[in-house]
Amino acid sequence: MKRDTQAAVSRPLRRAIWNWIDLFPDEFNEALRSRGRMEGAPERTFDLLYTQQPGAEKALWPTLTILNCISSERLGSDFQINHFGSGHFGGHKGSHRKVCRPTLYCLTLTELLSDIQEHQFIENLIKNANTASKFSEIAMVCVLDMCRVAFHIRPGGDVPLRLIGSDIAHEIKVCLFCVSPEYCGLS
Amino acid sequence: MSSAILSLDSSFYDFESVDVPTYVPALDYYCHEETTSSTPHSAEATLHSKSSTNTVNSDASNISVPIPMMPLSFNFDKTHMSLVRSSLSLNNHIGKYAGRIIYHLSASNWLVVFQRIRSRVHLLSSTSEDRPDTVDLQIMSYSAMDRSRLVQVLQGMFFGSKHFCCC
Secondary structure, three states: OOHHHHHHHHHHHHHHHHHHHHHOHHHHHHHHHOOOOOOOHHHHHHHHHOOOOOOOHHHHHHHHHHHHHOOOOOOOOOEEEOOOOOEEEOOOHHHHHHHHOOOOOOOOHHHHHHHHHHHHHHHHHHHHHHOOOOOHHHHHHHHHHHHHHHHOOOOOOOOHHHHHHHHHHHHHHHHHHOOOHHHHOOO | OOHHHHOOOOOOOOOOOOOOOOOOOOHHHHOOOOOOOOOOOOOOOEEOOOOOOOOOOOOOOOOOOOEEOOOOOOOOOOOOHHHHHOHHHHHHHHHHHHHHHHHHHHHHOHHHHHHHHHHHHHHHHHOOOOOOOOHHHHHHHHOOOOHHHHHHHHHHHHHHHHHHOOO
8 A cells, every 4th residue: 555545544544443432332342352353354454554664654653553452362461661661562472472372373473573563563652652752742642542442441351451551641641740841941 | 521532633732622512422331330231322213224125235234233323413503603714614514514424324324335435445555646536535434333344444445455555
């Protein structure tokens, strides 16, 4: 897909996904808690839209974020935010996945790579939201979106996104209250 | 909770005006205030996908889950005159009501709406124009989505563009 096409498709796609979450809360909760409900479609769309090349971050990042949030199979519980403000996924990726999916899944190399891609994307988001970069505002919109999705998940059960959401909420508070001295004219 | 907070179009940069109140049907449900697990729109009127007489397979998609009617759609809304003075707010206003029409169209005639979206994605994937027409994609934003429809749309993305992937 060309970059312009990706950008044109991704904005309405994000709203379509939110429409679903708003209209059918039961389906959404069920899809997050059980494997395979979405038939792998969010994951494959993520791979289609994800690109390392710069240019369309503003249009693509929010959609990639929401696609990531409804991909229950890839967003693992091993995500942690460290005290330096950047997120990382603990543990060795391959070994963790093997523990998580005993004999159910035969991991192909491409699947492993895209797992890493998705984790890299979230790490990048949190890094950009925390630091003064030119993408910090759009990254902040994305992490707020993640919190918003986490708020839509019913309590109870083990849904990794809820834990991630509360971690991210903490990060957002830090960003809000630690205004850099330049803003106050104290530099 | 204010509808401005939940608005997806918020730019997060400045004050946002709320021209038409946006009602989020599942908001009470998500606030975890209910003790029963009933759907938030169980008491409201619903739309079903109906097969028309002259199409053979139009009921092939999922018809088991009823789509809730969009709330407030039968109320009379008086357009405030200040909205008419600015073309931006007027466009938003028209878009909102056109969106309600598309919502109800897509709820009862999903296949027609989906074909429109899919053919546009196909066209965009293969076109070499500099500024192709992307207005049809906006239909996605206003469609009444359930899980099977969303999966259809997502699959339409990567099946439509599989052969033209260039970056």
